[in-house]
Amino acid sequence: MLILTCPCCGVSGEETEFHGGGEAHLTREGPGADDAALEGYLFHRENPRGVHFERWRHVYGCGKWFHAARDTATLEVFGVYPAQTTSPPEDLLAVIREKRPGWTWRGLS
């Protein structure tokens, strides 16, 4: 059972205090999107063994959504950051590059 720290309220809590919300940084495809783009948005998800970016909600706490960068194999948590962004912060990416040289995730590396 993971321990996560909510970047909004600062509380470190048990996984049961949070709710996972799947892959982070999806771009919404609305009216006008072609079928392929819509399919990608609705259904296609990364399932990496290693570095992953996820959405979590501190559901039994402050109620806020946030992002977490995590290694799905070792369960190391590289960092958490607010939900109000379209990409991970640069300093976090630097941490991951140092710890996992050569990693890639969608367009990131």
Add this chain to the structure above:
Amino acid sequence: MSTRLTKGGRRIDRSQPVTFRFNGRTLRGYRGDTLASALLANDQMMMGRSFKYHRPRGVVASGAEEPNALMGIGQGGRFEPNQRATQQEVFEGLEAESQNHWPSLAFDVGEVNAALSRFLPAGFYYKTFLWPRAFWKHVYEPVIRQSAGLGKAPKDRDADTYEHYYHFTDVLVIGGGLAGLAAARAAASGGARVTLLEQSAHWGGRAPTDDDATDQVEALVADLSKMDHVTMRLRCMGAGVYDHGYVLGYERLTDHLADKTGPRHRLWRIRAAQIITATGAIERPLSFAGNDVPGVTLASAVRDYLADYCVSVGDRTVVVTNNDDAYLTALALDRAGLSVPAIIDARQEGGGDLAEAARARGIRVLTGHAVAKVTGRTRVTGVKLARQTGEGAVIEDIACDAVAMSGGWSPVVHLWSHCGGKLNWDDAEAMFRPDATRPPTGADGEGFVTCAGAADGVFAPGEILQAGAAAGLRAAGATGHPGQMPDLAGPSERPLRRANPLEPVWLMPASATRALRAKTWLDYQNDVKVTDVQLAAQEGFESVEHAKRYTTLGMATDQGKLSNINGLAILSGALDTPIPQVGTTTFRPPFTPISMGAIAGEARAETFQPLRRSPLHDWHAAHGADFEPVGAWRRPYAYVRPGEDRHSATAREITQTRAALGLLDASTLGKIIVKGPDAGRFMDMLYTNMMSTLKPGRCRYGLMCSENGFLMDDGVVARWDEETFLCHTTTGGADRIHAHMEEWLQTEWWDWKVWTVNATEQYAQIAVVGPKARIVLEKLGAEGVEGEAFPFMSFQNHRLAGIDSRVYRISFSGELSYEIAVPAGQGLALWQALLDAGAEFGVMPYGTEALHVMRAEKGFIMIGDETDGTIIPQDLGLDWAISKKKDDYIGKRAQQREDMARSDRWKLVGLKTLDGSVLPEGAYAVAPGHNANGQRNVQGRVTSTYHSPTLERGIAMGLVLNGPNRMGETVEFDTLEGGTVPARIVDPVVFDKAGEKQNV
């Protein structure tokens, strides 16, 4: 025979005899006995029968690894199967029964399986029962069900209570042997909070018996007991190690007591920054024919029974070994005055110092020899001696009544491995040991588990103390509490236990014939033999995980404790692949099974889940409410009066409401406030229809879809003012919908100025329904509510019965209807005022079933009935509620997908049975022909079906292929009884289509 010797026994108190019952017989033991030691003391060698062949089985081990002596303990509400007799302490009045036998332990019908073993090879259940197909249902399955499973399931409700305990610690030490005690002592020296768990009832592990270390153990326990920051628990097993330092501890509080007061088990839910697993090692059996005959026991267990309980497994014990350790057993037996006819050492060179000591006492030591076969059926009568390097040609018969075997030791790496700790194969010691460079890693990427002592493959007592303390210091240091190395005096020198190295012996004799191998057990509990694993390999189950599942090796409660390495070695030999390449199966928690009660803890009966109650709940309960669960709420299904059932009560409530006046407690409906400058824009995204154009003071019915386009909730929206909307949701949907809103606001449109509040519980809401509704409102003080002064789908504030109320003129029944919202605390007062004012019209409350029937009569959909997560609004004929003007709303693009837009989707219609009967719930409309599986084709299904007291016949709605274009057609619906019921496709609205009743 097995018996109690006259004096000694470290753990028993001879001044406190206890009586207990085994299979109905009254037996005596002493306080401190385990059930296994007490049974052995009574010469009860046979303790059960095996799972598959029902072979007689005796106790093999003395601890958690025991595979055979599994018992049903207790009676009635306290009965529990599969308890290890080696861990169950005896107490006055204990009731135990052996398992897997019928009619009795001594005479068992199922033993015929053993004679049929040729026909029950590995994977037999995948092969044998396939044909003929018809046999499955009537022959194979009943027989398998009769014989499947270990033990009997309890029949009565559990009479005990259980509890969960949350615990936080810097350093958790699992295992209270020498290594664990030293680790805890060192970890505590710098002030770290330390928790020490030991699964048995005693500290010290094997050290008092094998290393004369009683003094060292007592000194360490005394030191630790004085420290306030150290928590120590006996009878508390470290059951599993999970992500980020989460550990489950399983404490057995009353299993060893006659007095069952208080919780039976306590589940410790521990968060530890660092974990030290000092879980010791388990001795391995040797693989020779007849190694499962009662009386064949692990050499270490023979020592334990002698030292701890002063019980001898046999009068004449042959020791068979591939290492020096078992000589300790021979020496202990000899010192106790028992006979050791021979020590059979498979090693050509034999043992070291201990072997010399044995020879010096006149014990016959045979090196390079093997047990070809054990003779005896329900107990050992002798062994047949052979050379280890042969096929098993018998040299000599040695009479004995017990065999003490040792195949070397396997570190207990289970807890290390639970969360991903990796292992290395140690060729010299022939064992898997933890690879300290590849530990389980925590949130910071650093290891959080350390193995110490025998669990790490360290066996010399002096080294164990030092290694344990070093692990403790390192762990405490990692939590910011550096300490000092305690002064740990090792036990006095003893003859070296490992002077001569172990020699791996995976089969005895090395080239045993098939006949011998077919009687050589690898896994006692699951009846897996050497030939079974070899067959699995031969049939292509080469992966260790496949071989395990095919043969059932290491399954059930064993989890690889005794069987793992021997099985792997046989598989390795059969595949001609080295053991490390074959690998090991996955060690999964719990270490030994934990009770279901402990897992549930306090969460049973009323405390299983908190219930939500409306502010009027107590009134409902006092007035005949028959409650039904709606989400976490309990709502009155109907108010059943004396002489009524649910059905007739519902009919009365509907008839009264349609005729005059009814009241509904609608407080459970979700009430979410959406407020802010961008609220209108946000509402337009949430709902399929246009909400931003709604005028303050007005209401609009709206639909909410998921981004996949599927209908997820519906309800009436009221615009309180320019910036504020109140969204009514379904009773079960309020929390989900509020979370849905927050998700979009926080993660997609975070720059929109909108605030949402789930105000569901802030208001009591009462629906006043029926032709007399307006008069009652006026009686309570409402003014100007006539006709167009208070139009349908609007709301007004009124003071009713002295209570500030918000009155919504909305209707879910087709009647003239007002839903009155007041602060929750005023709900009961308003309810009572409405009852008083409505008395002259025969007012009565109605429940959810009346609500459902009345909405169905009007053709209104219900989320969860007409929808199931695959239904779009267009399927339900709700196109009118989907804005054509809006560029976007959640789900809009998905509703344009090919599958959503196709013309042959099943669509909502009304269904009228030709005979007026009520259609079965969920019934399918059959279509001509059959599908590929031979099932009838279908063309629709029933979504709602009721008896309408208004129309005095069955009414239903359903989704039917091209339904709206087939009005008047008749389709056939399947029934559970077989056959079909014809129903005509009709308009879903079957009552007051023109809406005249509410338009007054």
